[in-house]
Amino acid sequence: MRLHRRACIDAVATQQHQCEFRFYEELGDFLAPERRKRSFRHVFDGTPSVKDRIESLGVPHTEVDLILVDGEPVPFTHRLTGGERVAVYPMFERFELGGNNHLRPKPLREPRFVLDVHLGRLASYLRLLGFDTLYRNDYDDDELLAISQAQRRILLTRDTGLLKRSALTHGAFLHATDPRRQLREVLDRFQLDARIAPFTRCARCNGPVDAMAPDEHDTDRVPPREREPHRTPPRKRDPDPGDPSERDPGHAPDIGDPAPPPPGKLDPGKLGRRTAQWPLRLSQCRDCRQVYWPGSHLTRLRQRLAEVGVPI
Numbered sequence: 001m002r003l004h005r006r007a008c009i010d011a012v013a014t015q016q017h018q019c020e021f022r023f024y025e026e027l028g029d030f031l032a033p034e035r036r037k038r039s040f041r042h043v044f045d046g047t048p049s050v051k052d053r054i055e056s057l058g059v060p061h062t063e064v065d066l067i068l069v070d071g072e073p074v075p076f077t078h079r080l081t082g083g084e085r086v087a088v089y090p091m092f093e094r095f096e097l098g099g100n101n102h103l104r105p106k107p108l109r110e111p112r113f114v115l116d117v118h119l120g121r122l123a124s125y126l127r128l129l130g131f132d133t134l135y136r137n138d139y140d141d142d143e144l145l146a147i148s149q150a151q152r153r154i155l156l157t158r159d160t161g162l163l164k165r166s167a168l169t170h171g172a173f174l175h176a177t178d179p180r181r182q183l184r185e186v187l188d189r190f191q192l193d194a195r196i197a198p199f200t201r202c203a204r205c206n207g208p209v210d211a212m213a214p215d216e217h218d219t220d221r222v223p224p225r226e227r228e229p230h231r232t233p234p235r236k237r238d239p240d241p242g243d244p245s246e247r248d249p250g251h252a253p254d255i256g257d258p259a260p261p262p263p264g265k266l267d268p269g270k271l272g273r274r275t276a277q278w279p280l281r282l283s284q285c286r287d288c289r290q291v292y293w294p295g296s297h298l299t300r301l302r303q304r305l306a307e308v309g310v311p312i
């Protein structure tokens with residue numbers, strides 16, 4: 001009896017079908033080169049879900065916004081039986097397809113992020129622009145997933161295996177390897193340009209940053225840039241091999257200019273008010289007490305971000 005049942009299961013499992021797949025736009029990045037920008041035949045056993053086949057071809061489900069089977073939108077659970085034409089469209093906010101058939105989960109009201117361990121520079125940029133961004137260089141995959149789920153944070157990574165974990169609901173693959181281009185990608189995908197609030201978070205710890213009001217410090221007394229004993233040392237992290245700037249071991253994030261506090265001028269009780277000119281004035285993180293002062297590299301930072309269309 002058991003043998004008979006096993007034989008039946010095997011017969012069903014080995015029943016081969018084929019269908020035609022076409023992946024659009026940047027989803028091609030996940031495919032073998034000969035499968036990009038064209039339709040191709042795909043052979044499969046049994047009646048798998050369309051999600052299963054898409055991921056088996058290398059495309060994480062988090063990157064897929066719309067699936068059409070023979071011209072009709074279907075959910076991830078749709079079963080393929082053979083002979084279908086499957087069109088798969090990417091999660092790309094500017095690529096408007098219309099209709100209410102998108103697969104993406106509801107956008108999170110306040111976009112918050114948790115970043116994979118190789119994205120330290122991007123974490124600094126996102127914090128600089130005011131986005132709540134968790135990052136540590138020693139999170140393992142399970143921790144990243146748990147944080148994403150528990151805190152409803154969007155997981156950003158270049159690890160497609162991580163994005164294929166079924167428990168993940170809000171994740172995004174970064175196609176770029178350069179941190180500034182990654183920043184542009186995140187802003188585009190989640191339509192964040194209007195939410196940028198520069199210099200409101202600490203690039204080092206993600207804590208809120210406050211500026212001292214003009215009457216609460218004397219700029220003449222701020223030590224010059226040469227005296228920067230408190231400058232944050234760069235954190236050890238796994239470099240992204242495709243990113244030259246990530247290989248620069250001594251390059252701390254270009255975020256403001258951390259400076260030592262002027263004597264007698266850092267009463268925490270006086271740091272609650274923000275000014276429109278920040279970071280043109282001395283500022284401090286509420287959590288880690290990091291002090292920021294605008295140096296010449298703030299100008300360089302602005303230029304570098306302007307090059308990728310991010311004015312601050």
Ligand SMILES: [Zn+2]
Nearest residue numbers: 202205285288
């Ligand atoms: Zn801080």
